Amino acid sequence: MMLKRFSPAQRAAHFIVSVSIFMLLITGLPITFKMPWVFALFGGSNVTMALHRLFAFILTAGLACFGVYFVVERITAGKKDSNISLSPSFFIGLISDMVKDIAWTLGISKERPKAGKYDWIMVADIFGIPVLCLIEIVTGAVLWFPSVFVAENPALIFAFRTIHAGVAIFMVLFVLAHTTVLHLTPGNFPMNMSIFTGLMSKRKAESELAAWAEVAEAVEGKDEHAGFHPVGYFAAAVSFLTLILLAYTVAVMGVEGLAGLRADGNPVVGLAANLTMTILVVYLLVSVYGVIRGIRSG
Amino acid sequence: MDKPSLFKMVVSIAAAILAVMPLLAWLEHDNLPRSTFGMSYVEVQETVGLVNSIVQAFLVIGAIVVFVLTVIEYVKFYKIYREEETQ
Numbered sequence: 001m002m003l004k005r006f007s008p009a010q011r012a013a014h015f016i017v018s019v020s021i022f023m024l025l026i027t028g029l030p031i032t033f034k035m036p037w038v039f040a041l042f043g044g045s046n047v048t049m050a051l052h053r054l055f056a057f058i059l060t061a062g063l064a065c066f067g068v069y070f071v072v073e074r075i076t077a078g079k080k081d082s083n084i085s086l087s088p089s090f091f092i093g094l095i096s097d098m099v100k101d102i103a104w105t106l107g108i109s110k111e112r113p114k115a116g117k118y119d120w121i122m123v124a125d126i127f128g129i130p131v132l133c134l135i136e137i138v139t140g141a142v143l144w145f146p147s148v149f150v151a152e153n154p155a156l157i158f159a160f161r162t163i164h165a166g167v168a169i170f171m172v173l174f175v176l177a178h179t180t181v182l183h184l185t186p187g188n189f190p191m192n193m194s195i196f197t198g199l200m201s202k203r204k205a206e207s208e209l210a211a212w213a214e215v216a217e218a219v220e221g222k223d224e225h226a227g228f229h230p231v232g233y234f235a236a237a238v239s240f241l242t243l244i245l246l247a248y249t250v251a252v253m254g255v256e257g258l259a260g261l262r263a264d265g266n267p268v269v270g271l272a273a274n275l276t277m278t279i280l281v282v283y284l285l286v287s288v289y290g291v292i293r294g295i296r297s298g
Numbered sequence: 299m300d301k302p303s304l305f306k307m308v309v310s311i312a313a314a315i316l317a318v319m320p321l322l323a324w325l326e327h328d329n330l331p332r333s334t335f336g337m338s339y340v341e342v343q344e345t346v347g348l349v350n351s352i353v354q355a356f357l358v359i360g361a362i363v364v365f366v367l368t369v370i371e372y373v374k375f376y377k378i379y380r381e382e383e384t385q
Contacts, residue, residue, distance in 0.1 A: 057318055064317030069310035105374040121371060145324040154330050155342040159349040166353035170360050177368040185375035207378050236372065243368060247361035255350040
């Protein structure tokens with residue numbers, strides 16, 4: 001038995017926003033990490049920047065379109081099986097769930113909170129990603145059109161560039177964390193198909209999102225039980241290694257005045273940058289594959 | 299397609315167009331000459347240096363928090379998986 005987890009609009013929003021973010025990171029990070037081979041791969045820096053701006057358009061349009069769509073849907077169709085609300089008690093409850101959840105994970109508590117459709121970390125993702133994207137869109141617009149935003153003092157674009165690059169690096173950290181937890185964990189590896197098919201197995205929902213499993217709409221479907229392959233541990237280890245290398249990278253980045261944050265000539269930083277780029281390309285391809293599989297499965 | 303869906307689609311597509319319209323309009327603006335940037339380097343040196351330091355501090359803290367939370371969440375899913383397997 002399967003449960004209806006994501007609507008077609010949610011799946012489309014996830015795909016468009018994630019692919020845009022992957023492409024923006026792939027075409028933008030080579031500037032901060034000084035990776036000329038990426039520019040060469042795309043046919044030069046002009047083509048790379050044109051692609052960067054094209055996906056900035058897509059991300060801006062996608063966020064506005066789906067953001068408004070979900071707000072209107074919430075107003076017209078109501079809450080349905082979602083647990084998200086804007087009330088203070090909801091957010092207080094999330095903090096309480098977070099503490100209880102971590103306590104259970106660390107073996108301090110024996111009882112895990114019964115999560116609704118979106119647990120505390122998913123809610124952080126749902127609210128956090130649009131905010132990060134908005135910062136990137138605004139700072140990106142300043143870099144793109146300095147004559148509109150900083151005509152009085154054009155060199156201020158260097159400050160906006162640092163914020164733009166800094167948030168981009170944080171988004172890489174987010175992508176790695178999000179994918180490691182949702183796709184590379186036992187029970188999910190090699191690919192958690194929920195966001196692509198819109199369905200989640202009832203068995204899995206009962207153990208991960210117990211409160212939601214009680215109210216979710218059930219549909220017929222085959223529960224493909226994901227065992228765990230040793231390759232999953234290797235994939236997770238690579239992801240954790242990249243997170244550590246990126247943490248090291250941001251710590252050793254030099255503040256070079258107007259040049260912003262720079263970290264070149266360090267082999268560890270080079271490894272972090274190349275691993276990150278490889279992972280982003282793999283995730284981009286896997287996202288496209290997942291969407292095709294999701295559409296084929298109906 | 300039912301009416302509410304059509305309504306939602308029209309409103310959301312209108313929002314998307316409105317969101318990208320400023321970008322399209324600004325494409326017509328002339329870019330500032332490079333020499334203009336050079337003239338204001340000295341004025342912003344201090345501000346940019348401060349922003350660099352703040353962004354770097356946030357990034358270091360963010361990287362550590364993200365790493366720790368990822369480890370905790372990985373362990374959580376591992377425990378859930380073990381529980382499912384023993385049931």
